[in-house]
Amino acid sequence: MNLRTRRWRFSLLTTILLVLVTLAILLYAAMLRDASFPTGWLLVAITLLLMAYNLRKKIPVLPLGRASSWFQLHVYGGFLAVWLFALHVGLDWPSGVFETLLWCVYVGVLVSGLFGLAITRLVPSRLGEQGAPVIHETIPIRRARIAGEAELLVTRSVDETALGTIADYYGQRLRAFFLGPRHFWSHLFGSRRASVQMLDELRDLERYLPPSGRDIMARLQSLVVAKDDLDHQHAWQRLLKIWLFAHIPLTYSAVLLIAVHVVLVHAFAGTSP
Secondary structure (H helix, E strand, C coil): CCCHHCCCCCCCCHHHHHHHHHHHHHHHHHHHHHHHHHHHHHHHHHHHHHHHHHHHCCCCCCCCCCCCHHHHHHHHHHHHHHHHHHHCCCCCCCCHHHHHHHHHHHHHHHHCCCCCCHHHHHHHHHHHCCCCCCCCCHHHHHHHHHHHHHHHHHHHHHHHHCCCCCHHHHHHHHHHHHCCCHHHHHHCCCCCCHHHHHHHHHHHHHCCCCCHHHHHHHHHHHHHHHHHHHHHHHHHHHHHHHHHHHHHHHHHCCCCCCCCHHHHHHHHHHHCC
């Protein structure tokens, strides 16, 4: 089964479940019964199901099905959770400190999940727009290698040209650029203005250099491009990691608060769903 077919089937199944759940809740409410109990327990169940995807990723050796199918289940289960949450809480703002906290945390889970879905669809295409995709953990090593070569080129330029033209510009503009990630937001918004400006400035300096210095300058320009490509990879992959650092803790916090919420509801209601 290809990805398009799998998405179509999950979409159809989710739509059917949404309709059935909505009709069931409307019928339950028409019987003058409190619909918050069934919607609440359904929301608990779907939340635990969504958490199971993260557990599935941590134990890939177990025969629990394909990771891609679990991901699709996680995505469409998330859409179902949004609708169940809306049915459960309604349009009223929660009352009380605990209810407000739970509402905010769970909304944070849902919003961060939708945001994560968007960027997981976007990141692969963005990574291919500038430079070759690299493993995130290797970026610091590659960056250090580029910075080291740039330092050697600057030292060589002073020895071969007896001029400080390249060294002066390097100290003013390039040293900080090579030593760490730069222009995070520019890369996310698709702007290469900063790197283009540096390349233009380097080309302007070529007229002050002898032929040997121009060769060094050409290599330095290629290092600027390579470093800028790494920064592009870093920015988009970092965004993906930042999202996970927000989404996963929010999910576990929501589960903890939901457990307390269930205990409190049944303790004060003195009933069961």
